[in-house]
Amino acid sequence: MLYSFSSSLLSGSNLSLEKRLNVKGPVRSVAIDPQEQYIASGSYGTIRLWRIADLNAEPQILPAHDDSVSALVFSPKQPLLASGSGDNTVKLWQPEQGIRILTLTGHTAAINALAFDRQGNWLASGSDDKTVRVWQAGTSNLRYTLQGHTGAVRSLVFSQDSRMLITAGDDTSIIFWNLDLGVRLRTLQGHTTAITALAISPDGRVLASSDMDNNIKLWNLETGAAIATFATGQSRLNALAFAADNAILYAGGETFQIWDWAEGRLLNIVPGHRQPITGITVGAGAQKFLATSSLDTTVKVWRSP
Numbered sequence: 001m002l003y004s005f006s007s008s009l010l011s012g013s014n015l016s017l018e019k020r021l022n023v024k025g026p027v028r029s030v031a032i033d034p035q036e037q038y039i040a041s042g043s044y045g046t047i048r049l050w051r052i053a054d055l056n057a058e059p060q061i062l063p064a065h066d067d068s069v070s071a072l073v074f075s076p077k078q079p080l081l082a083s084g085s086g087d088n089t090v091k092l093w094q095p096e097q098g099i100r101i102l103t104l105t106g107h108t109a110a111i112n113a114l115a116f117d118r119q120g121n122w123l124a125s126g127s128d129d130k131t132v133r134v135w136q137a138g139t140s141n142l143r144y145t146l147q148g149h150t151g152a153v154r155s156l157v158f159s160q161d162s163r164m165l166i167t168a169g170d171d172t173s174i175i176f177w178n179l180d181l182g183v184r185l186r187t188l189q190g191h192t193t194a195i196t197a198l199a200i201s202p203d204g205r206v207l208a209s210s211d212m213d214n215n216i217k218l219w220n221l222e223t224g225a226a227i228a229t230f231a232t233g234q235s236r237l238n239a240l241a242f243a244a245d246n247a248i249l250y251a252g253g254e255t256f257q258i259w260d261w262a263e264g265r266l267l268n269i270v271p272g273h274r275q276p277i278t279g280i281t282v283g284a285g286a287q288k289f290l291a292t293s294s295l296d297t298t299v300k301v302w303r304s305p
Contacts, residue, residue: 042069
């Protein structure tokens with residue numbers, strides 16, 4: 001057993017619903033900024049920005065893209081929001097004023113995934129064009145175009161030291177990239193259907209991956225060794241996120257599930273959404289917020305104990 005958690009650390013299985021946010025049309029993506037000041041949601045063509053301090057107020061609506069906003073992520077170090085879309089572009093925004101700073105072009109197909117590294121120096125984008133691009137954050141400077149996948153790239157995450165990027169997608173493989181050199185380090189095999197989401201535990205030791213055949217797999221991040229596989233009973237998983245305390249893994253698809261991942265034990269199925277969940281985002285602040293987005297045209301804001 002890699003981990004064992006006390007019952008107090010597993011309290012994140014009991015979430016309270018803070019607010020239901022209504023959106024016109026299916027919600028494709030959601031993000032909370034690390035300081036827990038903003039929640040952003042992405043739908044067809046638009047980004048909505050709410051201030052967490054006043055979720056009853058109307059959101060700021062940004063005309064953002066010419067297609068669905070399929071990915072959103074806030075920078076951990078500066079007031080910067082990145083959005084990716086089916087229109088093949090990545091855009092950077094100043095959330096306070098809702099001003100577009102920059103448009104990043106180069107992908108030749110839809111953007112599916114975005115991630116900032118922990119230091120906020122780099123932004124990675126994954127696309128249906130089978131490539132990953134790594135940009136200097138806040139600029140149009142392209143550091144790498146990573147080519148190695150044979151299908152669409154659906155998810156990507158940086159290691160905690162920002163020296164490695166992990167990517168996955170339709171070709172069922174997980175690729176580890178050395179960002180000092182821009183080369184492939186290793187490839188993990190084990191999934192038999194498209195990989196839909198990746199997440200790294202807060203302590204940086206465990207990688208979680210999900211696929212279209214309802215499985216979650218856990219991997220030792222240092223060695224690449226498989227740790228465990230458990231079936232969620234959902235036909236497709238779309239989102240994964242670890243709780244800040246490391247003990248809980250949230251999984252979203254047809255339902256919103258909460259797992260004690262060290263034991264492979266389902267702790268709770270949280271009711272609320274009427275259609276599949278498309279995104280899960282966890283805040284890093286003291287308020288312990290998380291948010292889920294769904295095709296049911298809502299974003300739900302939750303708080304853990």
